[in-house]
Amino acid sequence: MKFMIASDIHGSSFYCKEMLAAFDREHADKLLLLGDLLYHGPRNDLPKEYAPKTVIALLNERKNQILCVRGNCDTEVDQMVLEFPILADYCILYVGNRMIFVTHGHRFNKETPPPLQPGDILLHGHTHIPAWEPFGDDQLYLNPGSISIPKEGSAHGYITLTENKILWKGLNGAAYHTLML
Numbered sequence: 001m002k003f004m005i006a007s008d009i010h011g012s013s014f015y016c017k018e019m020l021a022a023f024d025r026e027h028a029d030k031l032l033l034l035g036d037l038l039y040h041g042p043r044n045d046l047p048k049e050y051a052p053k054t055v056i057a058l059l060n061e062r063k064n065q066i067l068c069v070r071g072n073c074d075t076e077v078d079q080m081v082l083e084f085p086i087l088a089d090y091c092i093l094y095v096g097n098r099m100i101f102v103t104h105g106h107r108f109n110k111e112t113p114p115p116l117q118p119g120d121i122l123l124h125g126h127t128h129i130p131a132w133e134p135f136g137d138d139q140l141y142l143n144p145g146s147i148s149i150p151k152e153g154s155a156h157g158y159i160t161l162t163e164n165k166i167l168w169k170g171l172n173g174a175a176y177h178t179l180m181l
Contacts, residue, residue: 004026016055029065034068034124035068035086038056047149056082100123101120108124122140125145127143129152130157157176167179
């Protein structure tokens, strides 16, 4: 199984289209979205081509390929227009012999982690900054950054995840960091 993981679209139809083109190029099985799909939030500027209704249509066309966790900007009203579940605070993936706790990052993060065992991975978005850092008791924190509003000079990027490798990529498909599991 190959996952493409992206976060923080924030209603940008431009970057949503770019993300879906990358998903097709990657030939991934599932698109795992880490929240903040439609609304840009009061702390962020409007992203390029802010058009939440277009993002709704684009994502609904792929509803059978999408898994999603809830971001701090996602609401019950958003769930009324999206045809795939978005309101789970977290999900659990098992890849090889590792457990990956997937969340948005506003509730569970390095400072307030969920219960984790040594070797587990905490995967979240929210910060808009890519990360691959050890923390805690032999755990790993991963973040794909943001598709639409990257911060601290990071790329508009995403992650691909397979059983033994994680790749951070820019929207152009160029890998800029690799992690073997």
